[in-house]
Amino acid sequence: MGLAPKISFSRDRLMECFFWSVGVVFEPQFSHVRKGLTKLAILIPIIDDVYDIYGTFDELELFTAAVESWDIKSIQLLPEYMKIYFLAIYNNANEIAYDTLKDQGQYILPYLTKASELQRGEEAKSIACYMYENGVSYEGAYKHIQSLLGENWKRLNKVRVTSSPFPKHFVEIATNMARISGYFYLSGDRLGAPDDAAKNSIWSLIIEPISTRETNA
Template sequence: MAKKRLNHNHSDPIDTMSLIDTLQRLGIAYHFDEEIESLSNKCFHFINGKHDLFGISLSFRLLMQRGHNVSSDVFLGFMNNNGSFKEELSKDLKGMQSLYETSHMAVEGDELLSQAMEFSKHHLKASMQYLDPNLAQQWRELGLAKKLPFARDRPLECFLWTVGLFPEPNFSECRIEVAKAVAILLVLDDVYDSYGCLDELILFTDAVQRWDIQAIEHLPEYMKICYMALYNSINETGCKVLKEHGWFIIPQLTKQDEQEGGDVASSIEICRKEHGLLSEEDARGRIRGLIDRCWKDLNKESICLSQLCHPIAKTSLNLARTSQLIYQHGDDERAPSVEHNIRSLLIEPIHHPGSVSD
């Protein structure tokens, strides 16, 4: 049904672009790449016309996401003589939301889209008091079926990571391997950061560097479990890659690249000390600004990519997107949980006003 609408429903460009946006959000747009690419010219034609804020913002974002270089000058028509966005736009919540999403496609030096982000963010925050109060309720915390006594047990989070990285069906086996690796790394991270004592960690590090099953003899029982999980997982993955691609990757997987050191300080604490900031919130604000600038650099680079390296670059961008999805709220309990994101993306039915089932 989606392919039929893409091929024949050209009388309403907003409806067509909204469908493309929905397919991309669901992670299934790759099924319709040819149809979507053929509609790019229509998006170019649309974006240069006189349309509302929602339509222009949506078409601009879709074109940028497809790797087309589009000038943000298309938004000049929504600005007043003082070079600011017109205040009456704040009443158009749908348009403001679309403008805010589009503003994240800015590249370094694009002051217009940076201004669009600040303008839309300000008015969207101000409008929250008028929304359904149920939207402001705290999301239920993630319940874990099997929680280790000292470590995080987050299979849903690991799964969400892999879906964000490789959403296409042909990467199913890759998702499984990466999810297993991430799950084990979460446990090891907690062993090093909070549970293991220094003497135990020295023994464990030595065992990993030697990559010898006999090295676990002097480890405490809980570390033997961690080591065997890591050892078996790495070797299993290495055997699969060797069998299917003829490449022995275990030396690369076990290579020591990180510097030895003591406790690892958080980025917030480092930023606060380096810049002489008084509060944690000031440091968070500075890091948010750094993230925004990094996204501008990534957006610029993605436009210049060749088709040859596009799959690798796409996965790298997906890693950045998924990282921000999972970590952007920090410890804010009011934010949607990983379980909520999983349910809304993959489990709960999709309701589209006016849609007709096949």
């Protein structure tokens, strides 16, 4: 998308984001989906850095208002680096909506714009939020969040083996989304700050993939 030269202060996580998209939908015929997911995922560490590191309070207020209004004219008030980033969000969302309407006959732009109403800054994490709201210890909050994860995994697995109003492939993609999200976030932030395990996984899957071809005896 050409964002790196224009937003040089932000982390460039292209390989990690592509690895994430492969974890969601890996079949060869869905390369177009992986490209779209990668573009969206790349925007996540950038918006974190814009809100947490680089943007001033006044700039962030203007940017948040622009995203919430989804009005292209509103970017005139933004600084140059925010104009580039807003157009990246805007163009990607409209491109996905166009492709979905053209190929599937479904108009999804309202859902994409709703998902893009970003509220960052001092974002409370799930464990810290539960500790504050319920006056419990870290251990108690951690145990509660783990129980929620377990219950939701049970629901996902139940849908996979019983009748569902959703297509089977949609259910599998939703399950894969949970799997790859767990890989990236249950042991820290492997997307924003990849550890050696994440780097090794990317290397062995994408850079120098392990051969699965059968060899003649």
